[in-house]
Amino acid sequence: MEQQTVESLQEKRLKLGSSPHIKSPFTTEKAMYYVIIALIPCIISSVIFFGFYQLVVIGTCCVFSVATEYVIKKLRKQKITIMDGSAFLTGLLLGLILPPNYPLSHCALGSIFAIGIGKEIFGGLGFNIFNPALVGRAFLQASFPVETTTWVKPKLAVDTVTSATPLAQFKFEKVIADVSHLFFGNVSGSLGETSALAILIGGLFLIIIRVANWEIPLSMIIGMVCFQGILWVIDPTKYANPLFHILSGGFLFGAFFMATDWVTSPITKKGMWLYGIAISLLIVVIRNFGGLPEGVMYAILLMNAATPLINRYTIPKIFGEAK
Amino acid sequence: MAKSNTFTYEYLKGLWDQNPVMKQVLGMCPTLAVTVSVVNGIGMALATTFVLVFSSLIISLIRKIIPNQVRIASYIVIIATFVTIADYVLRASYPDLSKALGPFIPLIVVNCIILGRAEAFASKNSPFRSLLDALGMGTGFFIALVVLSGIREILASKTILGIQILPDSFAPILVMILPAGAFITLGLLFGIANFYSISLEQRKREKIIKKYVDNNQEKVKE
Numbered sequence: 159m160e161q162q163t164v165e166s167l168q169e170k171r172l173k174l175g176s177s178p179h180i181k182s183p184f185t186t187e188k189a190m191y192y193v194i195i196a197l198i199p200c201i202i203s204s205v206i207f208f209g210f211y212q213l214v215v216i217g218t219c220c221v222f223s224v225a226t227e228y229v230i231k232k233l234r235k236q237k238i239t240i241m242d243g244s245a246f247l248t249g250l251l252l253g254l255i256l257p258p259n260y261p262l263s264h265c266a267l268g269s270i271f272a273i274g275i276g277k278e279i280f281g282g283l284g285f286n287i288f289n290p291a292l293v294g295r296a297f298l299q300a301s302f303p304v305e306t307t308t309w310v311k312p313k314l315a316v317d318t319v320t321s322a323t324p325l326a327q328f329k330f331e332k333v334i335a336d337v338s339h340l341f342f343g344n345v346s347g348s349l350g351e352t353s354a355l356a357i358l359i360g361g362l363f364l365i366i367i368r369v370a371n372w373e374i375p376l377s378m379i380i381g382m383v384c385f386q387g388i389l390w391v392i393d394p395t396k397y398a399n400p401l402f403h404i405l406s407g408g409f410l411f412g413a414f415f416m417a418t419d420w421v422t423s424p425i426t427k428k429g430m431w432l433y434g435i436a437i438s439l440l441i442v443v444i445r446n447f448g449g450l451p452e453g454v455m456y457a458i459l460l461m462n463a464a465t466p467l468i469n470r471y472t473i474p475k476i477f478g479e480a481k
Numbered sequence: 482m483a484k485s486n487t488f489t490y491e492y493l494k495g496l497w498d499q500n501p502v503m504k505q506v507l508g509m510c511p512t513l514a515v516t517v518s519v520v521n522g523i524g525m526a527l528a529t530t531f532v533l534v535f536s537s538l539i540i541s542l543i544r545k546i547i548p549n550q551v552r553i554a555s556y557i558v559i560i561a562t563f564v565t566i567a568d569y570v571l572r573a574s575y576p577d578l579s580k581a582l583g584p585f586i587p588l589i590v591v592n593c594i595i596l597g598r599a600e601a602f603a604s605k606n607s608p609f610r611s612l613l614d615a616l617g618m619g620t621g622f623f624i625a626l627v628v629l630s631g632i633r634e635i636l637a638s639k640t641i642l643g644i645q646i647l648p649d650s651f652a653p654i655l656v657m658i659l660p661a662g663a664f665i666t667l668g669l670l671f672g673i674a675n676f677y678s679i680s681l682e683q684r685k686r687e688k689i690i691k692k693y694v695d696n697n698q699e700k701v702k703e
Binding site: 261263264267275279297300301302303 | 661
């Protein structure tokens with residue numbers, strides 16, 4: 159008799175476990191692959207403007223990123239997670255923010271550093287403080303300053319286009335590049351960042367399928383228009399117009415693909431606006447008053463570091479709670 | 482490892498068990514700042530060891546006559562005396578090294594290792610023990626600085642002690658000369674050191690368990 163009750167209880171027992179209980183079919187892997195798809199226009203534009211060799215540069219970054227992830231997971235005796243696409247995506251992003259014809263040995267070193275130090279040392283995907291691809295890029299910029307700032311003329315260049323990036327040209331020679339060149343990407347710069355059109359196609363795709371949020375890119379653009387607009391109104395000869403700054407350099411690429419990284423950006427709506435505007439403020443400060451012509455990478459890395467703080471101070475009020 | 486109260490242990494503990502850089506995380510300022518080349522690292526470590534040994538010895542000798550209320554001030558005076566000696570000796574005999582180390586030689590006065598050993602060890606132990614302790618800590622500091630500066634120098638300028646080791650085709654990783662390189666290298670070294678000591682402990686524990694199990698089995702057989 160007693161035996162039976164125990165058995166019937168066991169049949170009816172509740173399944174205990176911590177939340178979440180309902181899981182979305184939209185997994186991390188799927189999101190990663192959508193971002194990779196969204197980057198295809200950028201890869202195509204880099205091939206159009208800088209030649210097929212750039213596929214080797216990007217490929218090297220991808221291969222070494224995935225290999226590093228595999229080796230580290232193996233060493234730490236953890237589940238091999240190279241199939242979730244995150245390491246591949248890091249490699250792809252790193253490849254797209256490197257200069258054309260970048261030495262392959264440096265690509266490999268940067269990828270190893272990005273995955274090893276930027277991601278795995280913190281515990282892997284979801285635990286990294288900084289965007290791994292930007293960590294790799296910052297490491298390469300500090301380690302090999304000459305190679306990392308050597309730019310190549312785009313293939314379709316007309317005579318007026320020099321091999322300096324539009325931002326460097328403006329900073330040191332006060333020459334503003336043609337807006338149509340900037341929009342289609344016929345300027346020198348990092349592989350994926352030159353063509354605003356390609357970035358917008360990929361970025362809007364990500365926003366429409368809701369992999370990336372729209373708050374961060376929009377707040378970055380609004381911030382850029384406001385801060386750069388103020389400077390431009392004060393002295394148009396000294397400071398370039400906001401449109402030039404939005405289209406040139408890595409601003410759009412950073413806004414759509416780097417700053418919207420799930421792991422390293424704030425999770426609250428208010429925090430996202432704060433984050434985006436702070437990034438654009440830092441970019442305006444670095445580009446106009448700093449020694450370097452470009453500051454998107456450092457601006458995003460700095461705000462990555464501030465993300466936990468932003469999250470803490472923008473926790474939304476619990477519904478119904480008195481002030 | 483030797484037992485914890487013998488004279489040999491007083492020396493040996495500074496090498497690994499209580500290594501000032503790797504385990505106590507003291508003296509970070511000179512560790513990070515001057516380890517651009519092995520020569521600088523050795524110079525810094527020797528100067529610090531000199532100050533550490535003599536100040537520990539003197540403090541230990543007069544530990545009973547220093548009033549408790551002014552002990553830190555007294556330690557600083559003693560330490561500063563030896564730092565001044567080290568500074569002038571370096572300036573007179575090795576002007577290049579002295580220039581390379583710059584303000585970090587006078588800053589030995591406020592090096593946490595020295596004040597820490599004075600407060601934690603020399604003021605409570607006999608002169609001979611304090612001397613051994615200071616020598617051990619100095620050696621530990623020396624090892625840490627040489628390893629750190631060796632890694633940084635070989636990656637940034639392909640040399641060790643000015644002798645080229647890596648081939649010309651190796652592209653120097655300039656970040657290693659920068660402060661960022663020091664932080665990254667030191668962080669990785671900490672990680673490796675912690676990993677090593679954790680696995681050592683685990684192995685020790687497993688050995689004890691195995692011994693216990695074996696003993697029990699023998700008893701069962703009997």
